[in-house]
Amino acid sequence: MVGVKAPPRIPNSSLEPAQQWSSINSTLGRTILYQATCCCGPAPRTSCCYSGLPPVKESTSSRLLYTLLHVGASATCCLLLSRTVLDTLWGKDNCPIPTGSGAVYRVCAGTATFYLLQAVILINVNSSTSPRARLHNGFWLLKLLVLLGLCTAAFYIPDEHIFPAWHYVGICGGFAFILLQLVLITAFAHTWNKNWLTGAAQDWRWVGAVLLATLVFYSIAGTGAFLLFHHYTHPAGCLLNKALLILNLCFCGILSLLSITPCIRLKQPCSGPLQASIISCYIMYLTFSALSSRPPDRVLLRGQNRTICRPSMSKVGAQTLDTSLTILSAGIMYACVLFACNEASYLAEVFGPLWMVKVYSYEFQKPSICFCCPDNLSPDGGSSGEEAGSGAPQTPHRLSYSYSAFHFVFFLASLYVMVTLTNWFSYEGAELETTFTRGSWATFWVKIASCWTCVLLYLGLLLIPVCWPATGPSQPPRVIRRRCRRIHVSS
Structure with missing residues (x-):
């Protein structure tokens, strides 16, 4: 897959540390800016309008964001499963939302459904220019809302x-x-x-x-x-x-x-x-x-x-x-x-x-x-x-x-x-x-x-x-060995 890249840059080891940190911060800022353009729509096809983008592949940034979504969902499960955290937040009062294993089951039901739906939608996608591929690499705000909606709906299941x-x-x-x-x-x-x-x-x-x-x-x-x-x-x-x-x-x-x-x-x-x-x-x-x-x-x-x-x-x-x-x-x-x-x-x-x-x-x-x-x-x-x-x-x-x-x-x-x-x-x-x-x-x-x-x-x-068991290619050598034996006996 061809990602959105900037022209290759030759690293300069002679840069001062302050200049290096400035370059890193600028690259990070442009990466966030690029992903922000994909929140409500598909990822840009080219980098013509984004000449300052860092050399990061579209596929890499998408995988990173999906990984962060999964990490966030898993961290939420841990917080809802922790009695210490819940007691700190709500004290001895009754928590207004389900906690414990019920909360973990519901959050994971929402995240699992979210990933399964995308797995079905993206079957047989072979090109990064496909409309379904752009659904995978863009529309982050919409996908975040869908994920939150699925997790919230799961809390209404008895x-x-x-x-x-x-x-x-x-x-x-x-x-x-x-x-x-x-x-x-x-x-x-x-x-x-x-x-x-x-x-x-x-x-x-x-x-x-x-x-x-x-x-x-x-x-x-x-x-x-x-x-x-x-x-x-x-x-x-x-x-x-x-x-x-x-x-x-x-x-x-x-x-x-x-x-x-x-x-x-x-x-x-x-x-x-x-x-x-x-x-x-x-x-x-x-x-x-x-x-x-x-x-x-x-x-x-x-x-x-x-x-x-x-x-x-x-x-x-x-x-x-x-x-x-x-x-x-x-x-x-x-x-x-x-x-x-x-x-x-x-x-x-x-x-x-x-x-x-x-x-x-x-x-x-x-x-x-x-x-x-x-x-x-x-x-x-x-x-x-x-x-x-x-x-x-x-x-x-x-x-x-x-x-x-x-x-x-x-x-x-x-x-x-x-x-x-x-x-x-x-x-x-x-x-x-x-x-x-x-x-x-x-x-x-x-x-x-x-x-x-x-x-x-x-x-x-x-x-x-x-x-x-030996098959196919291993049979010709056995035939050759038999012929060799026959020649030896006849001589």
């Missing part, structure tokens, strides 16, 4: 009508989004590994980059495992935490060994420890997220009931509640949500509807530091080049990402945020303070299940090519 049906819709959407995240992280690791190994076959410096990145990720995973053992276990109990940590560490070791096994590397020459190190790091994150979401244990310690299995610097006394790690977990979780929303739409436009399969078979012609989404990425040998996006670099008005897929993933993300904030299956009485400090068993087991699903997904990625 509890007995919104909870039963919408709860199951949220559960299904949340699980679908988890699976999408797992596919994206394995594709991310696979693409990064194949990209840099392509460079390693051409230049020894890429070999050093691969080894350094592998060492960094394994160091992060090992440090994370040590910290989890230190903070989330206790000599007096926490047997479940210890068993899960040992089991997931064994999974990381098995996946790492399989990735360098000769029989697997024969079928997948690009398989290596780099992608295994990335997956191991993600497994440790999922383990941390699960352990920080479970309820603590209560044991009799030195004649007193103590709470354990919670972060503490002391291993002898009682473990005190520390919310910093759980807040960190929530922040990383939402960063993964935003990554999934943008990355899935990009891959859907480049590789077409079957991007989940095609992204693993893509072969890099040359390495790139931008290991995740190089600008010249296009699938080779696809039968439907226009649909798969092979013409993206050549077509002037080709979309840089799929608008429909972008909004559909945000629809799933809204449902995922909804069920995560309301403790998945046990949404009754959910509060923000208990969600991120005390946790629930439902959230704990959902995250453990997602961790093991990630292990199975990557294990299948390694083993399926090995177990797949």
Whole structure:
């Protein structure tokens, strides 16, 4: 997609700091001015009347604004779910609007409907000059009013009508989004590994980059495992935490060994420890997220009931509640949500509807530091080049990402945020303070299940090519070997 750009500018490193800050502030102001022109109408087609616009793509600014809308909706859900915030605003009086899980369900119902409607409207949009594409990139004031109207209308739905049906819709959407995240992280690791190994076959410096990145990720995973053992276990109990940590560490070791096994590397020459190190790091994150979401244990310690299995610097006394790690977990979780929303739409436009399969078979012609989404990425040998996006670099008005897929993933993300904030299956009485400090068993087991699903997904990625029966191109070599044997016997 061609965005609205200014003529390229050569940066001048000799500028004074005051001049640099002035340039940055001017660029930011012009960006806001450009988006302000799109509030009540479509985005401008050209930059003839906006020669001072910054070199920012229309697609990038649109994604940024949609992301800010989602962040604002999620922050509103957190505020309506927090008992501390509501008591500060309304005191002991009755709040005039529904709060708790009911408010979260209603706000997420409005945002999910908003994104789903746009996903349906923007199906099969292939050009940035299409009238429907201009609906995606403009009319921001109108879309904001529609979003607020949908959220407000949801507050008029009685509890007995919104909870039963919408709860199951949220559960299904949340699980679908988890699976999408797992596919994206394995594709991310696979693409990064194949990209840099392509460079390693051409230049020894890429070999050093691969080894350094592998060492960094394994160091992060090992440090994370040590910290989890230190903070989330206790000599007096926490047997479940210890068993899960040992089991997931064994999974990381098995996946790492399989990735360098000769029989697997024969079928997948690009398989290596780099992608295994990335997956191991993600497994440790999922383990941390699960352990920080479970309820603590209560044991009799030195004649007193103590709470354990919670972060503490002391291993002898009682473990005190520390919310910093759980807040960190929530922040990383939402960063993964935003990554999934943008990355899935990009891959859907480049590789077409079957991007989940095609992204693993893509072969890099040359390495790139931008290991995740190089600008010249296009699938080779696809039968439907226009649909798969092979013409993206050549077509002037080709979309840089799929608008429909972008909004559909945000629809799933809204449902995922909804069920995560309301403790998945046990949404009754959910509060923000208990969600991120005390946790629930439902959230704990959902995250453990997602961790093991990630292990199975990557294990299948390694083993399926090995177990797949040989067909097609593998038959001619067998015929040639038979002929060679016959010549040897006759001689």
